[in-house]
Amino acid sequence: MPNPHLPAAVFAMNPAHLPELLPPHLMSRLGELVRIDPAFVVRDFTDPAARAALAEAEILITGWGCPHIGAEALAAAPRLHTVLHAAGSVRNLIGEDAWRRGLTVSSAVQANALPVAEYTLAAILLAGKDAFGLRERFRAERVYPASTDYADIGNLGRRVGVIGASRVGRRLLELLRPFEFSVMLHDPYVDDAEAAALGAVPMSLEELLRASDIVSLHAPDIPQTYRMLDRDRLALIRDGGVLINTSRGALVDPEALTDELVGGRLSAVLDVTEPEPLPTGSPLYRLPNVFLTPHIAGSLGNELERLGRTVVEELVRLGAGLQLAHPxxxxxxxxxA
Incomplete structure (x- = not known):
């Protein structure tokens, strides 16, 4: 029997994700911390069964597919005081009414940042060796290039520009430290001393674009960053430069980027695009200088367990009367974001 002294919690997400977020050992631990029905997952806050569960809920454990938490959901959940989000951004999840109520909100965005940074590091290392371009050439010609074709290839001293000291950006900067890169950072909220502590040279956006061989985007998708890489700024990237985008497609002017890539002046590693996915006729699917992946940099497969573990760890802190680690x-x- 559930312990009646434990706080009542309810899942609200796409139930398909639940077994990956909370495999049996984590679900068992969760049951020691809250009263929750592991077989009941809310998809619609207006559903009668959902409203009955919400009437007692003090904690909502959310994930991808959770309905918007607005006035209607709050009215059905008068005892709700905490939302623990087993995913990244809560920007479109938590409504103004929820913030006004003063809900405590936590997100697994830090845990989700780890695989994105790892993907980006791999992309940087492979781009520095021109692995993507040489693979296409090798597939077409089926002979090794001449040694003179490798003159501009290699990662020793490669100039890497990181745009945004977000959680992903900061983790990437940590991962870059063992390598002999020249690392630059643009973030308007990071001063020179903090940039140096992060292992990067601070620069304006325009300076960074001019100086970098590889530019990696990690800024949030907010109004101030919309189309931050427009046609004029993309033109500042040196010939042969590589753009990596694991953030959001909205940060880049899609028409301007397509023109640069079709013209062959730049290359790109794109895990996100605008629109997403691209239309079936987009040239980016077939260009040899574009490495396109279907939004896989974030947590997938067994990486989702890390997000569920974050929620369990937050519940432990909550039960101990401690501040949440990821508010x-x-x-x-x-x-x-």
Whole structure:
């Protein structure tokens, strides 16, 4: 029998994700911390069964596919005080009414940042060796290039520009430290001393674009960053430069980027695009200088367990009366995703 002294919790997400987020050992641990029905997952806050569960819920454990938490959901959940999100951004999840109620909100965005940074590191290392371009050439010609074709290839001293000291950006900067790269950073909220502590040379956006061989985007998708890489700024990247985007497609002017890539002046590693997915006729699917992946950099497969573990760890802290490790505050969303 569930312990009646434990707080009541309810899952709200796409139930397909639940077994990956909370495999049996984590689900068992969760049951020691809250009263929750592991077989009941809310998809619609207006459903009668959902409303009955929400009437007792103090904690909502959310994930991808959770309905918007607005006035209607709050009215059905008068005891709700905490939302633990087993995914990344809560920008479109938590409504203004929820913030006004003063809900405590936590997100697994830090855990989700880890595989994105790992993917980006791999992309940087492979781009520095021109692995993507040489693979296409090798497939077409089926002979090794001449040694003179490798003159501009290699990662020793490669100039890497990181745009955005977000959680992903900061983790990437950590991962870059063992390598002999020249690393630059643009982030308007990071001063020179902090940039140096992160292992990067601070630069304006325009300076970074001019100086970098490889540019990696890690800024949040907020109004201030919409189309931050427009046609003029893309033109600042040196000939033969590589753009890596594991953030959001909205940060880049899609027509301008397509023109640069079709013309062959730049190459790109794109895990995100705008629109997403691209239309079936987009030239980016077939260009040899574009490495296109279907939004896989974030947590997938067995990586989802890390997100569920974050929720369990937050519940442990909550039960011990400690501050949450990964809180989200309404003010944070003006400069973060």
């Amino acid at each position: 989200v505050h309404r003010a944070d969303l003006t400069i973060s």
